[in-house]
Amino acid sequence: MKTVPKPSRTARRSRLGRALLPAVLLAGLGLLAPGGQAAAQAADPAPVPDLVCRLDAEVNFSPPLGVLVREAQVTGYIGYRDCRSPDGAASELTDIVFHVQGTGRFGALPVPTFSVEGTGSGVWNTGEGGSLYFNGELKKGSPVPDRTVTSGPLAGDGINGLQIPVPRFDKIDPNGVAGFDVVGQVCFWNGEKGRCTAY
Template structure:
């Protein structure tokens, strides 16, 4: 007696069951290929490079007031020096310039409100390590952690460059008297910029 297998109505035959996984796999492969051929998303445009300074220098300065600035004397003559030392040239504009000391002359002012402030304005002249003469203009507050007073090179190498940076002015103990403060030592870092100024702290 022959053995016969009955197939339930609607059930797939063994051959059809074997073919179904192959068809599903082919569909998956086609979808993956379509993804590979799809155009890649446009890359974000690169940020424009920022300005690069002509020089980066260590700031070493001393300003003296005569008479002492304070409540009794709100304005005084400023003398002293602004030294830019150990300079380097990130943009290669002036690698030969490494040091200069500007001897300064100007006016110091004291403001009591809302908090005590000391500001300076004047000019300075000096000679670079190369022997070339230079001069600058300065104007701004002597405030800890503040930007250096506005400075511009007015003659000599890098004429027209603006200068920015950070400063730490400290009243000199031998320059403090009952009438106020007669002098500050200032340290920090400055950058010389030809045109647009960037962040000096980045260098």
């Protein structure tokens, strides 16, 4: 009985390589096929904002908010300045100041919080009027209160961004806080909102 010699390790590797090569090539061709390209392009690109603006705002509480007064009238303004349009949808819009009114609230637990809700109206640099709705907390480094453009250019856009609210020294009252200055950056989005800090 003849003994069939075992193939050498080198020969086995060579056969294995010849068997795997077509599979690897076919897999690579599958990635390059139209179906593979379509799958790669199916991933949605990140949303791009209509506008990116510097936030400059002032809110005043009357009477001052604090432990003794939990709800007060809000007046002031929300300014969007030095705006630019990454997607080109609103390149003519560079600034607006919304004069606002609404309600301010103070919550003591678990930590002191100030929140605002209301509406505002203003005029864009183009002469077109606009209005918005806002609602949320005034907390350092927090997202800006939810805002939606309700009329005028970019009506329907949602607004997000980051804010830094600072109690004004001339607005601190023995009975509580009577106002905040707020700075930051905001983005106007038509549809899905992305990260405003990316712009």
